Amino acid sequence: MMIINIQKHFRNNIRKCFLLFIFLIFFISCTKKEAxxxxxxxxxxxxxxxxxxxxxxxxxxxxxxxxxxxxxxxxxxxxxxxxxxxxxxxxxxxxxxxxxxxxxxxxxxx
Structure with missing residues (x-):
């Protein structure tokens, strides 16, 4: 039970980091174009x-x-x-x- 919760928590953190990374890439590319x-x-x-x-x-x-x-x-x-x-x-x-x-x-x- 504890291992399953840790795995879920780990996956959720990975997803959040991935989405944050995609957002940052998008933001940087947009600001670069607007220069x-x-x-x-x-x-x-x-x-x-x-x-x-x-x-x-x-x-x-x-x-x-x-x-x-x-x-x-x-x-x-x-x-x-x-x-x-x-x-x-x-x-x-x-x-x-x-x-x-x-x-x-x-x-x-x-």
């Missing part, structure tokens, strides 16, 4: 965006990349869509460059 933040800002002719890591600005984009004209994004939403794309590329350790195809797929007004 990159994006914000929009108003420019003289439209919108731009910044991407920061731990509150240090890594990228400040005031104009639409890849097009021949120097013009800002028409809407805040357009700026944020491109910012999210760049952020995802950075998270995947890819080059943060944006192509014209990316802008078309995101339906950015050019």
């Amino acid at each position: 990159l933040t994006s914000t929009s800002f108003k420019t003289n002719s439209g919108w731009g965006y910044t991407i920061a890591y731990k509150e240090k600005i890594l990228i400040k984009q005031t104009i639409i990349p890849v097009i021949s004209e120097n013009k800002s994004f028409a809407t805040e939403g357009d700026a944020l869509k491109v910012a999210e794309l760049v952020k995802e590329k950075l998270k995947q350790n890819l080059s943060p460059t944006v192509t014209k195809k990316d802008l078309i797929l995101l339906k950015i007004k050019l």
Whole structure:
């Protein structure tokens, strides 16, 4: 009887530790991903965006990349869509460059 209770207690503790471990891994992975933040800002002719890591600005984009004209994004939403794309590329350790195809797929007004 005593051995059975000890085994149950041991199994319950193992389960609790395992669940705690899974929770910690999930929490760490979530906070790591959130280290990159994006914000929009108003420019003289439209919108731009910044991407920061731990509150240090890594990228400040005031104009639409890849097009021949120097013009800002028409809407805040357009700026944020491109910012999210760049952020995802950075998270995947890819080059943060944006192509014209990316802008078309995101339906950015050019």
